[in-house]
Amino acid sequence: MYFTFIKTFALEEIIIIKIGGNIIDDEQALSKFLHDFSAINKQKILIHGGGKSATDLSKQLNIETKQIDGRRITDEKTLDVVTMVYAGLVNKKIIAKLQAHHCNALGLTGADANFIEAHKRNHATIDFGFVGDIDKVNPEIIFDLLHKNITPVIAPLTHNKHGNLLNTNADTIASSVAVELSKTKKVTFFYCFEKNGLLNNLHDDYSIIEHVNTTEIEQLKEKQIITNGMIPKIDNIANALNNGVEKVILCNAHNVLSIVNENAKFGTTFTLK
Amino acid sequence: MYFTFIKTFALEEIIIIKIGGNIIDDEQALSKFLHDFSAINKQKILIHGGGKSATDLSKQLNIETKQIDGRRITDEKTLDVVTMVYAGLVNKKIIAKLQAHHCNALGLTGADANFIEAHKRNHATIDFGFVGDIDKVNPEIIFDLLHKNITPVIAPLTHNKHGNLLNTNADTIASSVAVELSKTKKVTFFYCFEKNGLLNNLHDDYSIIEHVNTTEIEQLKEKQIITNGMIPKIDNIANALNNGVEKVILCNAHNVLSIVNENAKFGTTFTLK
Numbered sequence: 001m002y003f004t005f006i007k008t009f010a011l012e013e014i015i016i017i018k019i020g021g022n023i024i025d026d027e028q029a030l031s032k033f034l035h036d037f038s039a040i041n042k043q044k045i046l047i048h049g050g051g052k053s054a055t056d057l058s059k060q061l062n063i064e065t066k067q068i069d070g071r072r073i074t075d076e077k078t079l080d081v082v083t084m085v086y087a088g089l090v091n092k093k094i095i096a097k098l099q100a101h102h103c104n105a106l107g108l109t110g111a112d113a114n115f116i117e118a119h120k121r122n123h124a125t126i127d128f129g130f131v132g133d134i135d136k137v138n139p140e141i142i143f144d145l146l147h148k149n150i151t152p153v154i155a156p157l158t159h160n161k162h163g164n165l166l167n168t169n170a171d172t173i174a175s176s177v178a179v180e181l182s183k184t185k186k187v188t189f190f191y192c193f194e195k196n197g198l199l200n201n202l203h204d205d206y207s208i209i210e211h212v213n214t215t216e217i218e219q220l221k222e223k224q225i226i227t228n229g230m231i232p233k234i235d236n237i238a239n240a241l242n243n244g245v246e247k248v249i250l251c252n253a254h255n256v257l258s259i260v261n262e263n264a265k266f267g268t269t270f271t272l273k
Numbered sequence: 274m275y276f277t278f279i280k281t282f283a284l285e286e287i288i289i290i291k292i293g294g295n296i297i298d299d300e301q302a303l304s305k306f307l308h309d310f311s312a313i314n315k316q317k318i319l320i321h322g323g324g325k326s327a328t329d330l331s332k333q334l335n336i337e338t339k340q341i342d343g344r345r346i347t348d349e350k351t352l353d354v355v356t357m358v359y360a361g362l363v364n365k366k367i368i369a370k371l372q373a374h375h376c377n378a379l380g381l382t383g384a385d386a387n388f389i390e391a392h393k394r395n396h397a398t399i400d401f402g403f404v405g406d407i408d409k410v411n412p413e414i415i416f417d418l419l420h421k422n423i424t425p426v427i428a429p430l431t432h433n434k435h436g437n438l439l440n441t442n443a444d445t446i447a448s449s450v451a452v453e454l455s456k457t458k459k460v461t462f463f464y465c466f467e468k469n470g471l472l473n474n475l476h477d478d479y480s481i482i483e484h485v486n487t488t489e490i491e492q493l494k495e496k497q498i499i500t501n502g503m504i505p506k507i508d509n510i511a512n513a514l515n516n517g518v519e520k521v522i523l524c525n526a527h528n529v530l531s532i533v534n535e536n537a538k539f540g541t542t543f544t545l546k
Contacts, residue, residue, distance in 0.1 A: 057357075061333055080362055084330075087380075088361020089353055092430065092438055096384045100436035106386045106414070107360075111369045112379040113423050141379070141423070148417055150386050157365065163373035165365055 013186045014146070015044040015260055018174035022194040023253050024051035024090055034094065036257035038101035043146045046105075047154045047177065048094060049170035054078075054085040074129040074167040082167050086155040094153055105151045110134075110158030111165055113141035116173065118158035118166050132158040132166025134173070137180035175236040182244035188260075189245050191237060192253035197268035198234075200225060208268060214241050215273040241272045286459045287419070288317040288533055291447035295467040296526050297324035297363060307367065309530035311374035316419045319378075320427045320450065321367060322443035327351075327358040347402040347440040355440050359428040367426055378424045383407075383431030384438055386414035389446065391431035391439050405431040405439025407446070410453035448509040448518075455517035461533075462518050464510060465526035470541035471507075473498060481541060487514050488546035514545045 017037065023029050037046060054072075058065045058081050066073040074082065091107040098105035110116025110132075118132030145152050154177070156170035171191075178189040197208035198220070212220065217238055220226045226234050237248045249259060251267025258264035290310065296302050310319060327345075331338045331354050339346040347355065364380040371378035383389025383405075391405030418425050427450070429443035444464075451462040470481035471493070485493065490511055493499045499507050510521045522532060524540025531537035 083365050084357035084361035086361070087365045088357035088359070092356050092360045092382055092384060095382070096432045096438045097436045099384055099387055099432055099434060104387055106381070108379070109365055109368070111365060111372055114372055114377055140421075144417070144421055148413075150414070159369045159372055161372055163370045165369045 013042055013188065014181055015040060015042050015188050015190065016047065016174060016178045016181070017044065017190040017192060017253075017256060018047045018049075018170060019192050019253050020049045020170070020194075021051040023192065024048055025053070029253070030094075031097065033253045033256075034097045034103075035101055036254065038098055038103035039257055040260050042260060045142065045146075045152050045154065045177070045181075046094070047156070047170055047174040048086075048090060049156060050082060050086045050090060053089060054082050057081050057085055068126055068128075072131070072167060073127075074131050076130070079130040079165060079167060083157060083165055087157055091153060091155040098151065098153070103151055104149060105153050106145060107153050107155060108141070109155050109165070110168065110173070114138055114159075114161070115141050115154075116158040116168070116176070117161055118168055119160055120164075120166060130164065130166050132160065132168040134158060134168065134176050137176050139177075139180050139184075142177075142181065171233060171236045175240045178240045178245045178248075179243040182240075182246065187245050189237075189240055189248045190256050190259070191233065191248055191250045192256065193233070193250065194252070196252050196255070196266065197250055198225070198230075210265070211269050211271070213271050213273045214238050237270050241270060247271055286315055286461065287454055288313060288315050288461055288463065289320065289447060289451045289454070290317065290463040290465060290526075290529060291320045291322075291443060292465045292526050293322045293443070293467075294324040296465065297321060298326070302526070303367075304370065306526045306529075307370045307376075308374055309527070311371055311376035312530055313533050315533060318415065318419075318425050318427065318450070318454075319367070320429070320443055320447040321359075321363060322429060323355060323359045323363060326362060327355050330354050330358055341399055341401075345404070345440060346400075347404050349403070352403040352438060352440060356430060356438055359430055364426060364428040371424065371426070376424055377422060378426050379418060380426045380428060381414070382428050382438070383441065383446070387411055387432075387434070388414050388427075389431040389441070389449070390434055391441055392433055393437075393439060403437065403439050405433065405441040407431060407441060407449050410449050412450075412453050412457075415450075415454065444506060444509045448513045451513045451518045451521075452516040455513075455519065460518050462510075462513055462521045463529050463532070464506065464521055464523045465529065466506070466523065467525070469525050469528070469539065470523055471498070471503075483538070484542050484544070486544050486546045487511050510543050514543060520544055 063077045095105045117136040121128045121131045158166045158168045200207040248270040255266035336350045368378045390409040391407045394401045394404045431439045431441040473480040521543040528539035
């Protein structure tokens with residue numbers, strides 16, 4: 001009876017991990033991370049960004065890369081580039097490497113199995129092109145795959161149900177997927193980046209703030225501890241917590257395995273107030 | 274009782290369709306084909322080649338394209354190109370378009386869910402690079418997806434289980450998948466190309482040979498009715514029939530829908546002797 005409870009509980013937990021350019025663009029770091037990821041002894045989902053390969057390929061093809069507020073302006077040619085890089089090169093290399101570690105992975109975009117529906121961004125003054133804002137995450141495919149011990153690996157593209165792929169920020173996808181899955185599962189969302197956590201002092205890698213709740217976020221913004229590029233990340237984290245995700249851990253990708261499997265204390269844990 | 278039988282029978286049949294460059298490279302033809310494909314009222318799988326986009330992208334990136342006997346020599350840079358084009362651009366555009374037609378499609382390479390295991394080609398004199406010869410098709414993912422009314426769309430890449438993707442001929446993948454699925458299902462394999470079928474006279478598009486059995490293939494080769502580029506295609510067809518596939522139909526992609534849904538007679542039907 002006791003063991004049954006433990007087992008059921010374990011099955012109900014899902015680990016969602018978002019990795020970004022600092023891992024994807026560094027072959028050795030990616031290799032180490034994928035080794036670790038495969039060893040995570042819980043149901044898990046990986047969401048990856050694109051890294052700098054899309055910018056590199058655009059450059060090689062003489063396609064100008066335009067960004068406004070950190071969002072890539074996606075004309076038709078740029079959409080082709082990000083589709084090739086995110087869904088092709090990055091996603092499939094990750095899949096092949098995970099298979100080598102006996103992690104039975106399968107790559108998805110938001111178009112596959114109608115996983116993530118989105119619409120082209122409406123903006124009063126800026127035409128973002130083929131950039132998608134999420135309308136709906138349909139989680140059935142994720143549950144079906146996890147049930148068969150298949151690990152979903154998600155590339156940052158969605159679709160509009162009218163035949164167009166759309167370029168969607170990987171952080172936003174990760175947060176939206178975490179929220180949707182948290183409706184029926186216990187979700188722990190690992191938000192990996194280049195630092196060891198939220199730092200009290202940007203120049204001291206060990207000044208990690210161990211725990212932050214959502215009411216403290218505004219104070220940390222006022223104190224300039226959360227600034228610049230961190231703001232959208234933290235807003236995504238707050239959004240996830242305000243919408244059902246139990247715990248978000250902001251940490252370095254190389255600490256994820258020991259946090260999950262050994263309950264080690266690394267990174268910054270975010271919870272609701 | 275009668276209706277139950279019909280229904281069970283229908284569920285057991287799988288339609289496998291291979292399309293090539295003549296459809297993939299022609300936006301209008303592809304659009305019409307995907308509309309038709311979505312309307313096929315049976316369980317179905319699509320396998321696509323790469324078309325000329327990989328060659329075009331290689332050219333833009335100043336990567337030399339080498340082919341021997343119609344097989345692309347795949348060095349590391351070329352592997353990246355075909356991964357981007359086949360698994361990214363071509364596959365995901367097809368998925369998004371099928372979703373617009375309410376066909377719930379999902380893209381796969383041979384690495385996803387360990388669908389197709391392969392090894393790097395061993396050849397006495399030629400180094401083909403990252404070209405894969407198939408060892409094993411693991412059909413579970415296909416059955417799982419079809420069972421959930423999800424339509425698999427397969428890009429021509431496999432993997433070696435040691436972390437490498439491999440470039441594998443789409444015709445060979447189609448034939449190997451058809452053979453594997455035919456072990457437990459009734460498989461009809463549509464091999465689509467630019468002609469209306471096997472022609473008695475290459476200069477007369479209507480001189481279609483309606484039916485060919487495997488014993489007649491050698492005679493047709495001797496008579497020079499099967500020549501040049503047709504030989505590997507027909508060998509793939511013979512291989513499928515000799516290994517359990519009930520019927521292969523060689524036809525133009527725009528006739529597939531009426532052949533399947535209306536039992537129309539188009540193309541050349543190949544069966545065992």
